Amino acid sequence: QKEVEQDPGPLSVPEGAIVSLNCTYSNSAFQYFMWYRQYSRKGPELLMYTYSSGNKEDGRFTAQVDKSSKYISLFIRDSQPSDSATYLCAMGGFGNEKLTFGTGTRLTIIP
Amino acid sequence: DGGITQSPKYLFRKEGQNVTLSCEQNLNHDAMYWYRQDPGQGLRLIYYSQIVNDFQKGDIAEGYSVSREKKESFPLTVTSAQKNPTAFYLCASSIPGTGEHEQFFGPGTRLTVL
Numbered sequence: 195q196k197e198v199e200q201d202p203g204p205l206s207v208p209e210g211a212i213v214s215l216n217c218t219y220s221n222s223a224f225q226y227f228m229w230y231r232q233y234s235r236k237g238p239e240l241l242m243y244t245y246s247s248g249n250k251e252d253g254r255f256t257a258q259v260d261k262s263s264k265y266i267s268l269f270i271r272d273s274q275p276s277d278s279a280t281y282l283c284a285m286g287g288f289g290n291e292k293l294t295f296g297t298g299t300r301l302t303i304i305p
Numbered sequence: 306d307g308g309i310t311q312s313p314k315y316l317f318r319k320e321g322q323n324v325t326l327s328c329e330q331n332l333n334h335d336a337m338y339w340y341r342q343d344p345g346q347g348l349r350l351i352y353y354s355q356i357v358n359d360f361q362k363g364d365i366a367e368g369y370s371v372s373r374e375k376k377e378s379f380p381l382t383v384t385s386a387q388k389n390p391t392a393f394y395l396c397a398s399s400i401p402g403t404g405e406h407e408q409f410f411g412p413g414t415r416l417t418v419l
Contacts, residue, residue: 202345226406237309237395237410238348282347286406291336291355291399292363293408297347 197221200283200296208304213270217283217296220264224285224294227259229268232280232298241281242268273303307332309411311396316416318383318390326381326414328396337379338397338408341365348395354379383416391418 200217207213215229226245230238242257244250250257258267266285270277283296309330318324328337336355340348350363354373368387373379383390393415397408 198347200347228407230410235393235413235415237397237412239410240407243407284348284408291406292350292353293406295348297345 195220197294198283198285198296201299202297204300204302206302206304207273209273209275211273211303213268213273213277213301213303215268215270215281215283215299215301217266217285218264219266219285219294221285221287221294222264223287223290225288226286227257227266228284228293229255229257230282230284230295232282234279238282275303275305278302309396309398309409311394311411311414313414314412316414318416318418320418321385323382323384324416326383326394326396326416328379328381328411330377330379330396330398330409330411332398332409333376334398334400334409335376336399337373338399339363339369339371339379339381340395340397342393342395342413351381351394390416392416 198219229242231241232238244257247259247261254271256269280298280300282298284293286293312327338353339351349365352371354360370382395413396411399408
């Protein structure tokens with residue numbers, strides 16, 4: 195079993211829809227959680243970073259963490275064609291600088 | 306502008322040849338990382354270095370080698386021992402020990418073995 199599981203998609207939704215992206219994990223040592231966005235043939239860029247259970251909002255993006263269920267989500271409101279990309283979840287434990295990544299979900303927003 | 310540069314963007318190699326991928330950062334970060342990305346497998350850690358002249362193997366180090374002679378540079382050599390080297394290679398950096406775990410990524414190098 196992989197430490198981090200992420201649905202690879204692909205996921206296609208119409209413009210303006212709410213998108214939900216999810217990851218589950220098995221390692222209880224993971225204490226901080228990130229979402230990266232990666233456009234085709236580019237390096238990933240950090241979208242959201244959180245280390246506590248609950249919600250964190252930044253504009254149209256909301257990151258949700260449920261440590262008791264070992265489940266994290268990224269919600270995108272009012273999705274735009276420019277949101278079309280691959281979204282990677284990543285997580286790590288304090289005292290360990292290494293990140294463990296999910297496989298990524300490829301998202302397409304249809305105009 | 307501060308950031309991470311990787312060169313070349315595209316690289317072609319014949320079987321049996323070693324090839325070196327460049328990674329340079331001017332963010333003054335102590336830690337640097339090399340990842341390999343294949344379709345459907347996410348990012349897998351090859352090597353990482355938390356300080357100059359020191360580096361550790363990641364999850365898939367076999368067939369790769371690195372050096373860290375300068376803080377700003379972390380080149381990766383893909384040797385002929387790497388059985389399936391065709392992939393997208395990403396370099397990243399971070400500031401260890403500060404509680405800020407974000408890794409900043411370069412634009413990547415796509416290596417193709419002919």
